[in-house]
Amino acid sequence: xxxxxxxxxxxxxxxxxxxxxxxxxxxxxxxxxxxxxxxxxxxxxxxxxxxxxxxxxxxxxxxxxxxxxxxxxxxxxxxxxxxxxxxxxxxxxxxxxxxxxxxxxxxxxxxxxxxxxxxxxxxxxxxxxxxxxxxxxxxxxxxxxxxxxxxxxxxxxxxxxxxxxxxxxxxxxxxxxxxxxxxxxxxxxxxxxxxxxxxxxxxxxxxxxxxxxxxxxxxxxxxxxxxxxxxxxxxxxxxxxxxxxxxxxxxxxxxxxxxxxxxxxxxxxxxxxxxxxxxxxx
Numbered sequence: 001x002x003x004x005x006x007x008x009x010x011x012x013x014x015x016x017x018x019x020x021x022x023x024x025x026x027x028x029x030x031x032x033x034x035x036x037x038x039x040x041x042x043x044x045x046x047x048x049x050x051x052x053x054x055x056x057x058x059x060x061x062x063x064x065x066x067x068x069x070x071x072x073x074x075x076x077x078x079x080x081x082x083x084x085x086x087x088x089x090x091x092x093x094x095x096x097x098x099x100x101x102x103x104x105x106x107x108x109x110x111x112x113x114x115x116x117x118x119x120x121x122x123x124x125x126x127x128x129x130x131x132x133x134x135x136x137x138x139x140x141x142x143x144x145x146x147x148x149x150x151x152x153x154x155x156x157x158x159x160x161x162x163x164x165x166x167x168x169x170x171x172x173x174x175x176x177x178x179x180x181x182x183x184x185x186x187x188x189x190x191x192x193x194x195x196x197x198x199x200x201x202x203x204x205x206x207x208x209x210x211x212x213x214x215x216x217x218x219x220x221x222x223x224x225x226x227x228x229x230x231x232x233x234x235x236x237x238x239x240x241x242x243x244x245x246x247x248x249x250x251x252x253x254x255x256x257x258x259x260x261x262x263x264x265x266x267x268x269x270x271x272x273x274x275x276x277x278x279x280x281x282x
Contacts, residue, residue: 004079006036006050006234007060008214010095010189012110013044013068018091021045026089028062035084036234039095043106045069046095046189048234050079068108075187075214083234096190099162103200104193115183115195115208120219123182123209127225130180137176139164139185139194140231146274147238147249147259148213148228150184164194168201180205186230188212217241229259237261237272251276 015021018040025038029049034056036049049059064070093101105112118126127134136153138145145155154176156167167173181203183191191208198206209216213230220226221242228248229238238259247257251274258276265271 002081003053004050004081004083005053005056006048006077006079006083007056008048008075008077008187009072010046010187010192011044011069011072012095012106012192013108014106015040015042015044015068018042022089022091024066025063026087028059029087029089032056032059034059035087037084038087038089040089040091041093041095041101043101043104044095045072048084050083050234073188073211075211077214077239080235083236094193096193097161098164098193098197100165100193100197103197105196111192111196113196113199114192115181115199115206117210118182118207119210120216120224123207123216124220124224126180126182126207133179135176135179135181136225137173137181137183137194137198139183139190143272144186144231147247147261148226148230148245149248150182151225151227153184161190165197168197173203177203178205180207182207182209184209184216185212186232187214222246231261249274251279253279 021040032051032055034049034051038047060074136150138149138153138155141159142155142157149155158164158167183195185191188211195206195208216226217230222244227246229240229245231238238261247259249259251258253275256276258274260276261272262275262280263271264273264275264280
């Protein structure tokens with residue numbers, strides 16, 4: 001019986017020949033019948049791949065045979081079997097598109113001068129020690145936060161990751177520069193870059209959740225500081241960590257509470273919109 005699985009991982013490490021890595025990754029994924037998206041740059045790799053569990057395991061084993069990727073933190077989740085329309089493996093200037101490739105410095109240990117990694121347990125310890133001084137800073141597109149976010153988090157008004165540089169340079173968050181800031185994003189990759197950009201701009205004490213929201217949710221479910229559902233960039237569109245997940249979003253058509261994104265144009269022309277099942281049935 002086929003069991004669909006999805007893996008999410010990234011690794012920041014210098015790659016002298018990204019095109020060679022692209023060709024190898026495409027062959028490895030396609031030969032195992034996998035679909036999803038893999039981005040490669042001179043800074044490393046960022047991948048979300050899905051397929052039958054045995055095929056995904058073969059892909060993961062093959063990827064880890066390459067020494068710079070052997071310690072990649074692979075995050076597993078259940079898939080639906082048709083989570084991605086195709087396989088896409090591309091070389092890009094950045095594996096996360098902040099539009100600031102020249103600001104990022106990477107060595108064999110990862111991003112240089114980025115935020116301090118905290119485990120989910122260490123996040124709680126920081127909050128216990130520093131209380132309300134701790135600022136959770138959302139490193140995702142603002143629409144993702146509509147259905148889930150850390151309690152009391154700062155959610156920048158950004159439509160794409162490219163908007164973060166201008167947002168940070170605007171001075172809007174300068175009053176936070178002396179506070180302990182915990183950046184967070186889905187699997188951690190966006191915060192690797194965001195935390196480094198923040199430190200370059202004078203934010204004194206910047207952290208990132210090791211493994212992102214995914215690892216936090218695996219650890220604490222809905223019993224901690226996270227509220228709502230997690231938006232994901234595949235056919236599932238959102239996942240919950242337990243049956244007790246709070247519903248934060250509302251249907252844009254009728255106002256009913258929902259965490260359900262579907263491809264339905266709204267008044268702003270955005271395709272993915274929060275809509276309940278009554279208004280837009282599958």
